Amino acid sequence: MTREYPATVAGPYEPPPRTFLDREERPIAIRRYAEGVDTLAGMYTAFDPEDRAQGIPPAREDQIRTWLEGLFEDDCVNVVAWHDEDPIGHATLVPDGKGACELAIFVLGPYQGAGIGTELIEALLGAGREDGIERVWLTVERWNGAATALYRNVGFESTDTGNFELEMAARLREDAAE
Amino acid sequence: MKTLLGIGGSDDSLYALEKAIERAKEADDDLTIAIVENSDSDMTEADLRDRIAAALGEAGFDADIESLSGHPGSQLLELAERGSFDRIVLGGGETSPLGKVQLGSISEFVLLNAQTTVTLIR
Numbered sequence: 001m002t003r004e005y006p007a008t009v010a011g012p013y014e015p016p017p018r019t020f021l022d023r024e025e026r027p028i029a030i031r032r033y034a035e036g037v038d039t040l041a042g043m044y045t046a047f048d049p050e051d052r053a054q055g056i057p058p059a060r061e062d063q064i065r066t067w068l069e070g071l072f073e074d075d076c077v078n079v080v081a082w083h084d085e086d087p088i089g090h091a092t093l094v095p096d097g098k099g100a101c102e103l104a105i106f107v108l109g110p111y112q113g114a115g116i117g118t119e120l121i122e123a124l125l126g127a128g129r130e131d132g133i134e135r136v137w138l139t140v141e142r143w144n145g146a147a148t149a150l151y152r153n154v155g156f157e158s159t160d161t162g163n164f165e166l167e168m169a170a171r172l173r174e175d176a177a178e
Numbered sequence: 179m180k181t182l183l184g185i186g187g188s189d190d191s192l193y194a195l196e197k198a199i200e201r202a203k204e205a206d207d208d209l210t211i212a213i214v215e216n217s218d219s220d221m222t223e224a225d226l227r228d229r230i231a232a233a234l235g236e237a238g239f240d241a242d243i244e245s246l247s248g249h250p251g252s253q254l255l256e257l258a259e260r261g262s263f264d265r266i267v268l269g270g271g272e273t274s275p276l277g278k279v280q281l282g283s284i285s286e287f288v289l290l291n292a293q294t295t296v297t298l299i300r
Binding site for chain 1: 277
């Protein structure tokens, strides 16, 4: 099936790093991630099972590690939000083998609703654009209004497939000249 | 038990084919395999018949095979009612590049509309 992408370019957003105070006055830093599986595996082990979406993050630590290894392969883009020394949010772009990337974002429960998701996803899209990625898509559960609103705010549009999950897409660059 | 397996050629449906045959053999269930139209799959009905024959041959098990034309979900449900099946079995969904589970459109339709118990194979 062919996915329709918006005609207009989202953002464009600045790539990381970025630092800011969240709505609870916590200093948050967002950087590209290159620290390996261990650090983020720790964050995902602490993840509230009710915040899982469509089977990710996986439940067991060995599954989390295998899943993360896949996200850290070449051509993937990873940015992480830090509160002091602790990773508290992660956003990732994974090539789909068809010229676009799938996006996912996770923020630890105590840090949700504080504006971190928006900063994190903007930084991710900025990083992806910097890396030459043109098109991004995601799926989200239809009942997840907070996530859907976040995606809309940063430039994603519904590419409605009529499935359980809502599919959305954004354009990061104009198509390369033919 | 009378089990109806629906497959359209997606990877998860082919996995379900093997698992369902295994399970039906163990439980000595009466298995019917329905081939449905899946526009997202490149496999033809003939491909699927070959695949089914090979899987049954390997398991040393026998099943009825039916081809359903038209809307796959509703045709499966219709057959399930008509044939008084106890259970419908389907593939458990594909995995996105990021690892998200995504149910196929046939599974979605069947889950929402079936009067029969539905099993998704993972």
